[in-house]
Amino acid sequence: MLTSYSQSLDILHSHIQTYEKIENIALTQCLDRILATDIKASTNNPQFPTASMDGYAIKFSEQDEALSIIGEVPAGVFPSFKIQNKECVKTFTGSLMSEGCDTLVPVEKVEVKNGIIYIKEKVSQGFAVRKVGESYTEGEILLTKGTKLGYSEIALLAELGYFHISVFAKPIIGVLSSGSEIKDLGESLEHPAQIRSSNHIAIANMAKKLGAEARIFPLLKDDMQKTPSVLKQALNACDILVTTGGVSMGDFDFLKQAVKEHEIILDKVDVKPGKHIKIAKFEDKFIFALPGFPYSAMVMFNLYVRELLNAWFLQEKDYVFKAFASTDYKKKSSHLEFVACNVEFKDGKIYANLKGKKQGSSAIINNLNHKAALMIANDDIKENDLVDIVLML
Amino acid sequence: MLTSYSQSLDILHSHIQTYEKIENIALTQCLDRILATDIKASTNNPQFPTASMDGYAIKFSEQDEALSIIGEVPAGVFPSFKIQNKECVKTFTGSLMSEGCDTLVPVEKVEVKNGIIYIKEKVSQGFAVRKVGESYTEGEILLTKGTKLGYSEIALLAELGYFHISVFAKPIIGVLSSGSEIKDLGESLEHPAQIRSSNHIAIANMAKKLGAEARIFPLLKDDMQKTPSVLKQALNACDILVTTGGVSMGDFDFLKQAVKEHEIILDKVDVKPGKHIKIAKFEDKFIFALPGFPYSAMVMFNLYVRELLNAWFLQEKDYVFKAFASTDYKKKSSHLEFVACNVEFKDGKIYANLKGKKQGSSAIINNLNHKAALMIANDDIKENDLVDIVLML
Numbered sequence: 001m002l003t004s005y006s007q008s009l010d011i012l013h014s015h016i017q018t019y020e021k022i023e024n025i026a027l028t029q030c031l032d033r034i035l036a037t038d039i040k041a042s043t044n045n046p047q048f049p050t051a052s053m054d055g056y057a058i059k060f061s062e063q064d065e066a067l068s069i070i071g072e073v074p075a076g077v078f079p080s081f082k083i084q085n086k087e088c089v090k091t092f093t094g095s096l097m098s099e100g101c102d103t104l105v106p107v108e109k110v111e112v113k114n115g116i117i118y119i120k121e122k123v124s125q126g127f128a129v130r131k132v133g134e135s136y137t138e139g140e141i142l143l144t145k146g147t148k149l150g151y152s153e154i155a156l157l158a159e160l161g162y163f164h165i166s167v168f169a170k171p172i173i174g175v176l177s178s179g180s181e182i183k184d185l186g187e188s189l190e191h192p193a194q195i196r197s198s199n200h201i202a203i204a205n206m207a208k209k210l211g212a213e214a215r216i217f218p219l220l221k222d223d224m225q226k227t228p229s230v231l232k233q234a235l236n237a238c239d240i241l242v243t244t245g246g247v248s249m250g251d252f253d254f255l256k257q258a259v260k261e262h263e264i265i266l267d268k269v270d271v272k273p274g275k276h277i278k279i280a281k282f283e284d285k286f287i288f289a290l291p292g293f294p295y296s297a298m299v300m301f302n303l304y305v306r307e308l309l310n311a312w313f314l315q316e317k318d319y320v321f322k323a324f325a326s327t328d329y330k331k332k333s334s335h336l337e338f339v340a341c342n343v344e345f346k347d348g349k350i351y352a353n354l355k356g357k358k359q360g361s362s363a364i365i366n367n368l369n370h371k372a373a374l375m376i377a378n379d380d381i382k383e384n385d386l387v388d389i390v391l392m393l
Numbered sequence: 394m395l396t397s398y399s400q401s402l403d404i405l406h407s408h409i410q411t412y413e414k415i416e417n418i419a420l421t422q423c424l425d426r427i428l429a430t431d432i433k434a435s436t437n438n439p440q441f442p443t444a445s446m447d448g449y450a451i452k453f454s455e456q457d458e459a460l461s462i463i464g465e466v467p468a469g470v471f472p473s474f475k476i477q478n479k480e481c482v483k484t485f486t487g488s489l490m491s492e493g494c495d496t497l498v499p500v501e502k503v504e505v506k507n508g509i510i511y512i513k514e515k516v517s518q519g520f521a522v523r524k525v526g527e528s529y530t531e532g533e534i535l536l537t538k539g540t541k542l543g544y545s546e547i548a549l550l551a552e553l554g555y556f557h558i559s560v561f562a563k564p565i566i567g568v569l570s571s572g573s574e575i576k577d578l579g580e581s582l583e584h585p586a587q588i589r590s591s592n593h594i595a596i597a598n599m600a601k602k603l604g605a606e607a608r609i610f611p612l613l614k615d616d617m618q619k620t621p622s623v624l625k626q627a628l629n630a631c632d633i634l635v636t637t638g639g640v641s642m643g644d645f646d647f648l649k650q651a652v653k654e655h656e657i658i659l660d661k662v663d664v665k666p667g668k669h670i671k672i673a674k675f676e677d678k679f680i681f682a683l684p685g686f687p688y689s690a691m692v693m694f695n696l697y698v699r700e701l702l703n704a705w706f707l708q709e710k711d712y713v714f715k716a717f718a719s720t721d722y723k724k725k726s727s728h729l730e731f732v733a734c735n736v737e738f739k740d741g742k743i744y745a746n747l748k749g750k751k752q753g754s755s756a757i758i759n760n761l762n763h764k765a766a767l768m769i770a771n772d773d774i775k776e777n778d779l780v781d782i783v784l785m786l
Contacts, residue, residue: 151786194469206544292487347715364528
């Protein structure tokens with residue numbers, strides 16, 4: 001009996017240890033990197049009451065009075081004023097409020113004559129004043145380990161004064177594509193039985209999208225003698241080795257044999273496409289031996305290699321969710337099927353449709369174009385059924 | 394009367410011309426770049442019937458017979474066999490089918506004795522044979538101008554034999570942050586009225602996420618004399634200049650004045666946050682003068698600069714959609730409000746919730762963390778209302 005998909009994920013997870021490779025990098029270089037530590041606020045923000053508009057800082061109780069302007073506080077200047085009765089201070093967006101003031105009257109609600117303001121339109125107490133700790137308070141955990149650093153998280157770190165930051169080091173994903181029929185980019189084909197390799201570049205790009213570094217090894221011809229040592233060398237030069245081709249039932253599937261010299265943790269899964277996948281471990285490294293058809297290889301990478309990286313990087317599995325099927329789907333095999341589809345948002349609902357997706361063998365790369373997703377078919381699917389979706393990288 | 398949000402987008406679009414900067418880059422370097430040309434299939438794929446599994450190529454009509462193996466076709470070898478009656482050819486995944494064969498019997502469904510196969514389990518006609526043109530047919534348009542190149546599009550281009558590819562050149566987004574209160578990364582603060590600049594790094598990262606190149610100019614102090622020439626120099630060095638700060642109602646808002654020396658196409662919009670935004674044009678360049686509060690600046694960038702890049706790069710506006718409100722929201726102002734929220738997928742529906750989002754001034758950077766979205770509040774919102782959502786970069 002083949003291992004089921006859900007069992008296969010459990011097996012993979014049971015072999016995943018905590019990822020502990022951490023590096024310190026400049027804040028300017030950490031877009032889309034994963035934070036390896038919690039970040040706390042070292043002070044309140046703002047530290048003092050701050051004007052959120054341009055206007056006059058006053059005592060709320062004196063809005064009906066004529067108030068003398070005793071000075072101004074441009075942004076960036078620490079206020080030296082303490083207002084007495086019937087006084088106010090001209091205060092700019094981002095400036096601190098002067099002592100004794102609790103409210104800011106915006107400049108457009110005020111008439112100014114000879115250094116005295118008359119308030120034309122009243123405001124509520126505390127108007128346009130950012131309270132101490134409004135953004136965050138001292139000691140508050142602002143970002144947790146595992147946070148993916150987008151532009152706003154990085155802006156926050158900049159505001160907090162960080163210049164270097166601890167992130168997870170990028171694991172190196174080695175890519176070893178095999179097959180005597182494949183030629184590399186830029187090589188010419190000698191006859192129509194040869195094809196150009198696309199797996200190596202696809203996997204390298206998927207690795208980058210996952211936040212890993214990619215290392216593409218030279219293409220491997222089907223060669224029983226050389227395969228084990230090539231595999232070993234490749235494994236030395238990466239944290240995760242992803243191979244393509246050479247794992248199915250053929251006599252030339254030498255990769256399968258070479259991989260099997262390591263600790264196999266998974267050998268075939270009851271899914272379509274990609275059931276011939278093998279996963280092995282060698283010390284703390286993983287080998288994912290994916291099938292040779294690019295479509296299958298890309299799907300398997302999204303299902304398994306991504307699962308590992310997701311666990312290492314402490315990411316939520318937010319790319320798996322439910323959607324309504326826009327059309328019927330008739331299952332083609334006895335395996336759990338991952339069917340290329342499009343995800344569509346409409347009136348608050350999520351739909352999975354098969355527009356432009358060809359049904360055929362598992363070799364059609366173009367089915368994965370344009371941010372495709374996979375619809376999981378356990379059984380035949382009827383229109384409007386709620387189905388499980390895996391959004392591809 | 395302030396310009397409405399929808400009018401403001403119309404105005405912006407009326408000033409956008411076709412983006413025509415194109416460059417040719419190596420296929421290995423074009424992840425997430427935008428294709429600047431249509432791509433057609435130069436041949437059928439596959440060109441010849443091809444085995445999708447390991448097995449024996451046979452005539453479908455002869456499944457009941459004992460068939461002699463006349464040879465084998467490993468992947469990558471052009472088949473030289475033409476089968477006669479009661480013959481078959483051992484054929485591997487990805488190999489071409491030999492002449493005279495129309496069906497592949499997988500290796501596991503066959504018994505082999507002394508060079509003769511006996512089929513244990515019958516298959517349908519054409520089984521495990523990839524038809525000519527199954528993936529695509531000669532002349533078919535496979536990718537259109539404006540396609541964002543993900544790993545599968547790039548894999549397809551590799552398969553098609555491309556090595557260099559025409560993509561839109563990255564526009565240069567210049568970033569000019571202003572304000573006497575801001576200090577740069579790594580500089581120490583002298584007193585609590587100073588803050589660390591976060592806008593420049595936020596905008597540079599948003600620019601990168603949009604597929605542009607970012608050029609950060611030195612921070613600009615509030616200085617009436619220098620501002621116009623600094624603005625001019627910055628504009629010379631980029632395609633789009635994004636400034637922050639210096640655009641509201643204050644006496645020190647020199648950027649506002651300097652920007653106004655150019656062709657202002659938009660001056661304030663009836664939105665919150667960010668209503669003081671100004672957009673100007675100078676020849677074919679754009680200036681976006683955003684407010685100084687980082688939260689407002691990031692929101693405005695997402696609403697306006699992204700709109701421009703999206704139009705230049707021929708992208709669909711797939712980040713705007715509808716969701717169900719998870720909670721009530723009471724509008725705080727008379728303007729159209731963009732409220733930071735989270736997008737949640739549940740049972741096929743999209744929800745917008747305000748979990749962890751602080752209500753306060755428009756200065757709270759952390760509201761935008763963790764892939765935030767903006768809920769558009771035209772009016773008070775009730776739980777379960779269908780609301781418009783802008784997913785942030």
